[in-house]
Amino acid sequence: MPILTKAEFDRIRSRPPGSTFTLMVDFGRRGVTVHRQPDSALLDGRHRLGLDAKIKPKSCYLLEQEEIMPLAFFDENTNIYYKLIPTRDWPTISFSSVPMHRRDSPRTDTENKLRILRPRGRLLDTCMGLGYSALLGSRTAREVHTYEIDTNVTGLARVNPWSQEAFSTPSIHCHQGNIAAAIEKFPSRCFDSVLHDPPTFTLSPDLYSDVFYAALKRILRPGGTLFHYAPRYKMTHGYDFPAKTQRRLRAAGFTDCRLFRKEGGILCRR
16 A cells, blocks of 8 residues: 655656656655656556545645545644655654644654764664654664553554565564653663653653653663653743753753753753
8 A cells, every 4th residue: 555645646647648657655765667658547456546636735635546645634632633744864753733743854853863862772762653763763772662652653554665674674562551650660770872852741740750851860870871752842931941851850850961952952961
């Protein structure tokens, strides 16, 4: 089942009827053969795309046989509208219109955080999301444990071609559950590095609490490093959320707390 965006749809429509060509789909991960017909296109001989379909520019679509389905939905239980959004490289996910990465390049966004953290040994990725941090972290860390509380997010990650490797890499252990509860059962000093990149404070206030910060310090080995995502929350109202988070991490016992405003995070040591 190929994933298409408006860019691929427009390429198909621009080709003359009767032509056959290769089209890169799945955010550039693979190519399919397209037979352009007068009012439709046949992809890989079995997925038919009607060329009168209404395709929005900031959406992703799954094509299955003759049905095209947007990768976006509302869940009444969480009261969140989930959406996979295309970018110039890896797609991002939004929660009720709030993107979980910088939209210009989720890949660069993730690479910048890990460049600062430089994970090693055993890495805890507190919030899996689409799994990008776990994947890139596994390049230098010996073992990665990543947690995701929301089954809707995990479902989108399993569909996203750029996330699927996170579920098959032997050194990455994907856990479905609440890290705020799970961390209380971890042995002390069991991780060398922690990447704490939670959703916004509004969605997950417990992951910004002093109780959780104390737990993060407890499970880190001496000399271990923590990178804490620090969004520019309410900055336009004069509220310096990153600086306040930096002070609270120091109060929790972390040392050498350095604020990286451009990358949107704080690096500190146990």
